[in-house]
Amino acid sequence: MARRAGYEKGTVRRWRTVVVAAVLGGGLAMALTKCGGAPDEKTRVLRHSFDEAPRTLDPLRASTVYTNFVLLNAYDTLYAYKYLARPYELKPNLASAMPTVSADGLTLTIPLKPDVFFADDPAFANGKGREVTAHDVVYSIRRHFDATNLSQGAWLWRDRIVGLDQWGRDGADENADIAGLRALDDHTLQITLTGPFPQIVHTLAQGFSVVVPREAVDTYGQELAVRTVGSGPYRVTAFDSTSVTLERNPRFRSEPVDLDYEGYDAEEHAGYNLDRIDGRSPPFVDRIEIDFIPEDASRMTSLTKGDEVQVARVPAPLYENYLSSKVPPSLKPAYAQDYNVLGVLEPGFLYHSFNLAHPDFGYSDDPEQDQRNRALRCAIIKGFDWPTRNERFYAGVGQVFPGAIVPVSPEYRADADQTSITHDPEGARRLLAENGWTADTLPPLVYAVSASVRQQQLFEQFRGFMQAIGYPREKIRLKQYATFGDLAEAWKLSELPLINKGWTLDYPDLENIFQLFYGPNQAPGSNEANYQNPEFDALYRQASVMPPGPERTALYHRMNQMTIDDCVSISGLSRSIIFMWHRDVIAYPDRNIVGGHWTRYADLID
Amino acid sequence: MTLKVHVLRTLLSGAALLIGVTFLSFVLMVYFGPPLEYTLLGKNPTAEQIESVRDALHLNDPFFARYLHFLHELVTLDFGRSIVTGQPVGSLLARTVPISLGAVLPGFVLGNLVGLGLAMVAAHHRGGWVDRAIMAASVSGMSVSLIIVVIVAQVGLCSPLGLNLFPSRGWRVHGFGDYLLYATVPTLTLAVVALGYNTRFYRTVLVEAAAADYVRTARAYGATPRRIMLGHVLPNALIPITTRVLFTVPLIVVSGSLVIESFFGIPGIGQLTFDAIQSNDQPVLKAVVSLTAVLFVIVLTVSELLYNAVDPRLSHP
Numbered sequence: 001m002a003r004r005a006g007y008e009k010g011t012v013r014r015w016r017t018v019v020v021a022a023v024l025g026g027g028l029a030m031a032l033t034k035c036g037g038a039p040d041e042k043t044r045v046l047r048h049s050f051d052e053a054p055r056t057l058d059p060l061r062a063s064t065v066y067t068n069f070v071l072l073n074a075y076d077t078l079y080a081y082k083y084l085a086r087p088y089e090l091k092p093n094l095a096s097a098m099p100t101v102s103a104d105g106l107t108l109t110i111p112l113k114p115d116v117f118f119a120d121d122p123a124f125a126n127g128k129g130r131e132v133t134a135h136d137v138v139y140s141i142r143r144h145f146d147a148t149n150l151s152q153g154a155w156l157w158r159d160r161i162v163g164l165d166q167w168g169r170d171g172a173d174e175n176a177d178i179a180g181l182r183a184l185d186d187h188t189l190q191i192t193l194t195g196p197f198p199q200i201v202h203t204l205a206q207g208f209s210v211v212v213p214r215e216a217v218d219t220y221g222q223e224l225a226v227r228t229v230g231s232g233p234y235r236v237t238a239f240d241s242t243s244v245t246l247e248r249n250p251r252f253r254s255e256p257v258d259l260d261y262e263g264y265d266a267e268e269h270a271g272y273n274l275d276r277i278d279g280r281s282p283p284f285v286d287r288i289e290i291d292f293i294p295e296d297a298s299r300m301t302s303l304t305k306g307d308e309v310q311v312a313r314v315p316a317p318l319y320e321n322y323l324s325s326k327v328p329p330s331l332k333p334a335y336a337q338d339y340n341v342l343g344v345l346e347p348g349f350l351y352h353s354f355n356l357a358h359p360d361f362g363y364s365d366d367p368e369q370d371q372r373n374r375a376l377r378c379a380i381i382k383g384f385d386w387p388t389r390n391e392r393f394y395a396g397v398g399q400v401f402p403g404a405i406v407p408v409s410p411e412y413r414a415d416a417d418q419t420s421i422t423h424d425p426e427g428a429r430r431l432l433a434e435n436g437w438t439a440d441t442l443p444p445l446v447y448a449v450s451a452s453v454r455q456q457q458l459f460e461q462f463r464g465f466m467q468a469i470g471y472p473r474e475k476i477r478l479k480q481y482a483t484f485g486d487l488a489e490a491w492k493l494s495e496l497p498l499i500n501k502g503w504t505l506d507y508p509d510l511e512n513i514f515q516l517f518y519g520p521n522q523a524p525g526s527n528e529a530n531y532q533n534p535e536f537d538a539l540y541r542q543a544s545v546m547p548p549g550p551e552r553t554a555l556y557h558r559m560n561q562m563t564i565d566d567c568v569s570i571s572g573l574s575r576s577i578i579f580m581w582h583r584d585v586i587a588y589p590d591r592n593i594v595g596g597h598w599t600r601y602a603d604l605i606d
Numbered sequence: 607m608t609l610k611v612h613v614l615r616t617l618l619s620g621a622a623l624l625i626g627v628t629f630l631s632f633v634l635m636v637y638f639g640p641p642l643e644y645t646l647l648g649k650n651p652t653a654e655q656i657e658s659v660r661d662a663l664h665l666n667d668p669f670f671a672r673y674l675h676f677l678h679e680l681v682t683l684d685f686g687r688s689i690v691t692g693q694p695v696g697s698l699l700a701r702t703v704p705i706s707l708g709a710v711l712p713g714f715v716l717g718n719l720v721g722l723g724l725a726m727v728a729a730h731h732r733g734g735w736v737d738r739a740i741m742a743a744s745v746s747g748m749s750v751s752l753i754i755v756v757i758v759a760q761v762g763l764c765s766p767l768g769l770n771l772f773p774s775r776g777w778r779v780h781g782f783g784d785y786l787l788y789a790t791v792p793t794l795t796l797a798v799v800a801l802g803y804n805t806r807f808y809r810t811v812l813v814e815a816a817a818a819d820y821v822r823t824a825r826a827y828g829a830t831p832r833r834i835m836l837g838h839v840l841p842n843a844l845i846p847i848t849t850r851v852l853f854t855v856p857l858i859v860v861s862g863s864l865v866i867e868s869f870f871g872i873p874g875i876g877q878l879t880f881d882a883i884q885s886n887d888q889p890v891l892k893a894v895v896s897l898t899a900v901l902f903v904i905v906l907t908v909s910e911l912l913y914n915a916v917d918p919r920l921s922h923p
Contacts (some may be wrong), residue, residue: 056692143743150659150662152646156649158650222687222692241873243873298871308774484645485645492651497615515650
């Protein structure tokens with residue numbers, strides 16, 4: 001019995017050890033994750049949320065809305081978009097004025113504000129941030145042309161600035177001068193273009209163009225992907241896969257807000273308390289905490305909890321829970337008291353381009369076949385039911401429009417011909433019959449997506465549309481790629497007959513959209529449709545160097561009609577994005593184009 | 607066979623396993639991973655730029671040169687830097703593994719301990735209503751999706767619609783109080799989800815052990831049910847229990863729990879791995895896959911040793 005009791009005690013001891021080890025293990029892990037002291041309760045904190053996480057904070061890779069958002073808070077760009085003005089308007093930011101442009105439009109002289117300092121950082125001598133100069137701007141732009149940096153932003157300036165591309169090809173010698181990109185003195189930048197490029201000012205408002213000090217690159221190298229050393233209103237103090245924290249930069253310059261200049265409209269912006277920031281110098285909060293919450297239910301739980309996230313994008317599947325009307329959005333009574341709501345159209349669109357290099361759907365050397373292929377494309381366009389797609393997948397709040405002139409652009413005309421977006425299955429069937437297409441002769445149509453349930457649903461709907469115009473069900477085929485990268489490769493290699501994707505404007509100028517159809521940009525460039533139309537290309541070259549105005553608008557509409565007449569794409573739909581935020585947050589949280597610039601103006605009602 | 611020979615045999619088979627796993631995973635990553643050159647490049651890339659990126663990433667190197675380089679990284683435990691963030695992979699793991707342990711380990715332990723307790727009660731009342739009730743609850747628990755449990759926990763414990771006692775997500779841990787605040791709901795969620803599987807498994811193991819001859823003998827000697835369960839049944843069921851527990855450890859340490867970390871906004875190794883898969887961040891993926899394999903081999907070896915400790919007959923056939 002004594003032996004048995006010992007056995008029993010031994011077992012109990014073993015399990016007790018397991019429990020103690022687990023508790024100690026948890027405690028140890030907790031101790032390892034402990035970082036810094038508890039936050040000061042009096043700190044004024046804005047808690048925002050993203051529906052995706054930025055993967056990097058490196059300005060060389062500022063290709064997503066989310067990375068761009070954070071960068072525009074931590075760094076300065078020469079120019080920025082006015083907080084509230086729509087259509088979007090540029091304004092000087094780090095620059096002290098808009099550029100002076102030479103008579104031939106090729107030389108821009110940009111003055112910089114004096115006494116702007118980088119945030120204090122160990123990268124600088126004595127840890128004290130030095131003054132931002134024009135040399136820093138030169139350094140930051142040419143970094144993109146050093147091939148070893150694998151920049152995603154070089155395309156903004158490729159073949160645009162005299163000597164810049166060649167400097168990169170020659171090995172990116174840091175001591176070599178670039179004729180077209182020079183600091184005339186500490187506060188004057190001069191850019192010489194290879195040809196007229198009025199959009200250059202827009203490129204200087206992008207996250208790719210933020211001003212990075214050489215000391216930071218030398219000190220941190222690749223780790224600039226997770227830290228920032230800039231002169232923006234905030235500086236990043238913590239960043240991981242679930243959140244980013246930005247603290248106020250105490251050395252940020254004093255620049256009182258002129259609300260009228262920023263585009264304030266008392267009627268349009270009523271109820272947002274924006275008048276409270278007029279005349280005051282941002283930033284207004286001590287800290288911004290941004291949680292990355294891709295799960296819709298979690299994001300809305302956090303928003304409505306009261307003491308967590310204060311600003312969030314409302315996901316389309318949950319509109320019914322929060323909105324009493326969707327266009328324009330208004331909140332249900334249960335939420336209207338405590339929350340603001342704002343619906344904005346995206347500065348971009350969803351579309352399906354045909355790959356015109358594809359033998360079954362694109363160009364053919366045989367004129368008769370070429371005509372039949374065009375008819376086939378036109379019939380597919382007629383068979384596509386945009387209103388149904390909008391209703392089923394975008395809660396009916398998107399806006400369908402013909403061609404590529406997106407509704408947010410000043411050139412958009414609501415009275416444009418709607419034929420190309422009118423669902424006309426009867427007309428499609430007729431067109432197919434007239435051109436000799438039958439169920440037997442129609443070629444297989446591969447609809448490629450990255451693997452997800454939603455993408456498969458989009459395919460199923462597309463197949464339904466096509467069946468309705470007489471396309472045999474078995475000829476509409478789904479091809480799933482494991483990741484978006486795989487799918488992008490197939491587009492770039494022109495392997496697919498149909499390219500269904502979205503495009504977001506990098507800057508609010510239609511040149512940025514029409515480049516999608518410009519012949520020399522054919523795949524692997526952005527013209528994945530491989531559209532070749534010399535007349536279109538000539539108009540593109542002409543329009544892209546013109547200043548905004550009626551003449552340029554007329555050219556854009558001609559170009560738009562060409563793509564419609566040639567049945568290049570099934571297009572398009574601009575999605576609506578609906579934001580909800582606590583009423584005690586003073587903000588206009590439209591992140592489109594303006595990007596993260598709006599958070600410098602965000603304040604809290606105490 | 608001596609214990610030393612037994613351990614050596616285990617280590618040798620572990621090394622073979624390690625080479626096989628790393629080779630297989632390397633082949634999968636090289637040939638089936640998403641093409642990096644298209645995600646790393648910006649808009650309008652030229653064919654020349656694409657080629658230049660491929661060169662920079664050594665994608666044009668011969669297969670075996672790349673595999674040997676990978677083995678060198680594995681041996682030196684230097685996996686380089688993440689392609690996406692530029693951080694050393696080692697420092698990424700050092701930051702995320704403790705967070706995952708802190709977030710997942712308590713739920714794992716709780717789920718196992720409570721599961722084992724319930725299993726013992728069920729096994730003791732085998733065939734009775736208590737047993738049936740526990741098994742019915744276990745099967746119900748196994749049938750509910752983890753995501754549903756997460757949402758119910760968030761609404762019930764973290765929102766104004768419920769008790770609103772805890773933060774719904776995040777990991778802003780500055781002290782033990784914060785830790786309790788942020789770890790409680792993930793812990794309860796994990797424990798609830800694991801409970802059904804654990805209870806059912808442990809009950810099966812215990813019932814089998816309780817049917818052995820020595821248990822009948824113990825009963826004949828007049829041992830109390832508690833003494834039989836703790837002194838005879840439980841020790842003899844330790845091998846499958848140990849196996850189950852030990853083989854879960856590498857997954858917790860290196861893989862974390864993606865769903866838990868994702869829904870609760872915990873920046874652990876699960877989230878890191880998921881992001882690396884999505885962006886084909888090969889240095890991170892190689893590290894995670896390789897270290898998981900290494901840990902499995904270690905666990906295999908340790909479990910072999912433990913089997914011998916629990917049942918000495920295994921090393922003296």
